[in-house]
Amino acid sequence: MTYTRLLQIALVAFGAVFCLVWPLTIVWPAGWAWHDGPPMASHYFMMIVGVYATLGLFLIAAARDPLAHASLIWFTAVSSAVHAVIMAAQASADPMQGGHLVGDVPALLLVAVAFGVLLPRARAEAGRDGVLRTA
Template sequence: MSKTNPLLSVALIVFGALYCLLYPMLLIWPSGWAWHHGSPAANDYFMMICFVYITLGIFMIRAAKDPSAHSSLIWFVIWSSLAHAAVMGWESFRTPMMIGHLIGDVPALVIIAGVLAVLMKREPARRPAIA
């Protein structure tokens, strides 16, 4: 295992755990996390995206052991979070009843992407082994 920034490992564990908790967060504050009315199970799209995020969260937690070895996964989290936040932000302005997302999942995704990007910039590059 290469020398790694311990803050990056902590961030991956914390944010990975939050991704794994998407479903309960929806139950607590639906206007900040869900794009439909009714129970979470009432929308197939939400259930699909929920389990994609749970899976991603599990892999983020696993990546915390050696972030340098999982840099492509971490950069995927960063860029996909920014893309997701941009689309959701746009849709929040287009649909007034979805404005709660501008104080819920949109800033959460931007914060996650920003923190991980800053910490990844500080992460030492993994050098290939010389044969």
């Protein structure tokens, strides 16, 4: 299997998870939600759900031609790493938020590492095939 194909699979899989943040908070609130009560009780949370669902749809669309959407993939990788680091620090400081250290923090780090490893390899792979794309 090529790195480009692995990247396409990762884009669809992580895109789907980003689209499913809301249901994940219902199934496991301690690992995914940062407020008490139902998801719709927090305007901030619903805004974040909307942003992540939109990002998820764009990641799924980017799977058709990942190299043409490199900036979106890098944004997702870097912003996920930053989000995970901040969230880990906050969860470490608040014992009531420890579920995030085994929930969304590792999930975000997995996204960052997967995209950070697969995208450069897919680009190199395309270069070896003589189909060098810039984006």
